[in-house]
Amino acid sequence: MIDLTKKAGFGLAGRHRAEKRFKWVGRSAIAISLMFLALMVGSITLTASGTLRQTQIAVQVDLGAENVDPTDPASASYGRLVKSGLRDMFPDVTSRREKKALYNLVSPEGSFEAAKLVAKDPDLLGSTQTLWLTASDDLDLYLRGKIDITLPQNQRQISDKEVVWINALQANNQLRRVANWNFLTGGDSREPEIAGILSALVGSLYSLAVCFALSFPIGIGAAIYLEEFAPANRLSDLIEVNINNLAAVPSIVFGLLGLSIFLGYMGLPRSSPLVGGMVLALMTLPTIIIAARAALRSVPPSFKEAALALGASPVQAVFHHVFPVAMPGMLTGAIIGMAQALGETAPLLMIGMVAFIVDIPDSILEPATALPVQIFLWADSPERAFTEKTAAAIIVLLIFLISMNLIAILLRRKLETRF
């Protein structure tokens, strides 16, 4: 007779257990991937948080007329003045080695900072002033408890002597922690406490501008041709297959193309955002073409047919009636393509955008680096403080990428018309 319950046979119990197991495996696969994402972003964010603030030391600097010429303050040797200020704070330091260690409490860039402070505020001149100068990366790490003091002296970056000095400075309120705006407004530096990402960011923006200027019109043009005008022949098929394959070519191969053709054959300036942008444009072209074609395809043929029926030429029909409707979709694709380009590193290494760039580049022809390349360079640096900078630069990069993707999503939502 018919039994519909779980005791009906058919190995039901075991099969339902297998079903549960199967579902559980699927869930845990997703959980593993997402947990990895959380772990990665979380650990990087944590590492990056050290960059938010930086340590400054108050140094008494004698800016009297005998040291700084009031008519030409820039000519003074601020390095010497800062050093003597440090010596005055710790008069018992006498040996050469100890002096050197003492000077190292302040960043090597401290003298430039002093010069800048004076240039900004000439009233400081004429007497001894307290200047807040950026401390060295090791001091900063020590203050934040990142240096293990229990290790033997020769295995850590800070000696016992320095620890004594730092504690003394702290007791006299001669140390302070301030927001590290320099990270966002400065260029690269050999000194992690000074290094900033602005030069790399500007390099990236220049490259993206070139990339967009090239790939957007070409990509859209190609998409319109393939979608609206291309005859159904083997050449069109070839272009089609070609675009799909280009999308899967390793990025480094595009770098080789740039090196050999743009730099070697055309002689364009090495390390420049111009060449970087050109290489990135070639890479993003397939993405933009594929997205633009999808956008064009989603426009109902009736739009074009109506225009044709009224006597418009095919070109008019496409540009007046199909193109504007497809525009939001094409822009969305372009933004996503730009986001890909922003994160791309390998091809830029090939065309020499790995230069050490301190100054903010002024044009697309000057040597520059890009944000992801800066990350790569810093990740390679031995100083521990650079690890935090790297992580912070990654966070900045991710913020840019997330914003671009959000814009793309919002644009799609806002302008999406359904037919």
Added chain:
Amino acid sequence: MWFDRIVIVLLAAAAGMAILVTVGIVLSLIFETIQFFGKVPLSNFLFGLEWSPQTAIRADQVGSGGSFGILPLINGTLLISAIAMIVATPLGLTSAVYLSEYSSKSARAWIKPGLEILAGIPTVVYGFFAALTLAPFIRMTGNQMGLEVASESALAAGIVMGIMIVPLISSLSDDVINSVPQSLRDASLGMGATQSETIRRVVLPAALPGISGSLLLAASRAIGETMIVLMAAGMAAKLTLNPLDAVTTITVQIVALLTGDQEFDSAKTLSAFALGLFLFGITLCINVVALHIVRKYQEQYD
């Protein structure tokens, strides 16, 4: 209308750019590669067991010729790609199955973008994580178990690369699984199969060609990946299958050969282009096959 003709010609030229890029890639690689094979015989390149391109500054120094055997690089590339695929295939496929067959619409609306974030993170970030967090962790764990682990291990790079390609596999496979006709699921469920039986015995076998296409595309991506291996896998060219060893890959060597000081027209510099051509050729073949399989598969159920 002459205006229309000009517009169409311009549009066609834009489309032609795609072909021009491919031609450009081939040309840029091929000339240097031919020059390279003028200096180093093809058989040495393809079958050589040693890779040490350090040509000396002066020609009279010892070992000035360098050796250009690609096999250790292929070994390293395949080792890391294999680890990546071992990580990514089960994760990506089961995620795809769960997303397309089980998850509710609302859960899917959260999980899918979550996985897509993984795909959108630049590879340099994965490389940083692999080199800074995962590799030391693997080394520490390995040492505790009494294993000898290189500080830059193939395993760390491979695992991270695997996670990176999970979304590629899951989204391609998701599409493939979704295109299996509902009527097949109905037939199986209608005779009392459970959902997992239906998936394992009907849906997945039906989707197999498409899934294998997506796995091929993922493998090609792993082979061509540069930054993760550059930052986490090291420079040691050796023939080994030990995932705890440091290895190097084709892409890493291209970067190493072409960054920093280089002499133009030296065998060392030129070899990078030969490697590039090899890499391009391999990935192109895989891509062509994979795209062909996927397209054939889609036509089958259209």
Added chain:
Amino acid sequence: MTDPIITARGVDIFYDTKQAIHNIDLDILPNKVTAFIGPSGCGKSTFLRAINRMNDLIPSCRISGDMKIAGQDIYAPAVDVVALRAQVGMVFQKPNPFPKSIFENVAYGLKIHKITTSKTEMQDRVEWSLRSAGLWDEVADRLDDPGNSLSGGQQQRLCIARAIAIKPKVILMDEPCSALDPIATAVVEELIDNLRKDYTIVIVTHSMQQAARVSQRTAFFHLGSLVEYGETKSIFTNPTDERTQNYITGRIG
């Protein structure tokens, strides 16, 4: 009169808020072919799919009322839908063989329900099913060919063989001949008639001639309601309801 095998009392079915089936009472007798007829969109397929809970797969679909098979409420919590569907099989509108060999298609149910593990028993059962479906002579020498290498009519008979391999008590058929040509349809109709002695068959059809040819009892659905139900002969020769009359004479539908 024999006891009904399937009894429906006050069955309502909704898609979201839209009601597709209104308060249906229906008894289906064993070892008979019962045809559901009516204009398209009248709910006959929805009702058919409710009998082995295939509507469970549609998240927006809800059902209320009593649906009993052999006296057991199939929507009761104690009921295992796997056991239900193993005993209430289904054949679909479009032939849907699995992308496997002919043999594997028929053996599918035997394997998942663990009905037999012995190889010879499996072979015997597959042969028996294919013979019952009238397909054996056509495929005996190519059991390893893929199921979709067969013609449309053969594919549908393969699907019927697949359904009966696990010996269900009831077979639900949802317009099984709508994708077939007239000759294949005739073969399948003859098969349905032969299967009647071992199985209870419920068939949805949009062809009144087919209902008249294969069924003993006919239910006429209209706008989600059961308008008239009885002996096929009397429905077609002497309908009591005007709507039935209009439908079978071709005035609506």
